[in-house]
Amino acid sequence: MLKEAKREMGSTTGAPRDVRSWLSSALLMTAGSALYMVLIRVFHDTPVVFAGAVSALQLFFVGWLVVDPLTVSSTDAWMLVLFGVTFAVAVVL
Numbered sequence: 219m220l221k222e223a224k225r226e227m228g229s230t231t232g233a234p235r236d237v238r239s240w241l242s243s244a245l246l247m248t249a250g251s252a253l254y255m256v257l258i259r260v261f262h263d264t265p266v267v268f269a270g271a272v273s274a275l276q277l278f279f280v281g282w283l284v285v286d287p288l289t290v291s292s293t294d295a296w297m298l299v300l301f302g303v304t305f306a307v308a309v310v311l
Contacts, residue, residue, distance in 0.1 A: 270309040 254273070258266055281287075290298070 267310060274305075 254270075258264075258269070
């Protein structure tokens, strides 16, 4: 299954065939983070950690509906866990 996915992406190294999709995703995430920071400044009486937790939970449910989460390799799963822990610590601190 992994070889088929790499073949669909256009390379055996796992590099995507269309770099523009990755770039647009990165720009969209950057814009979303900037909007999040602006909203925190505008609504300064709202608890930031609660807002971050609710937005992360909403993103989790949307992601669960869009992708098949059980096809993640164990290496990628550990990377996702480490990213989640890092993000949670950054939001709390």
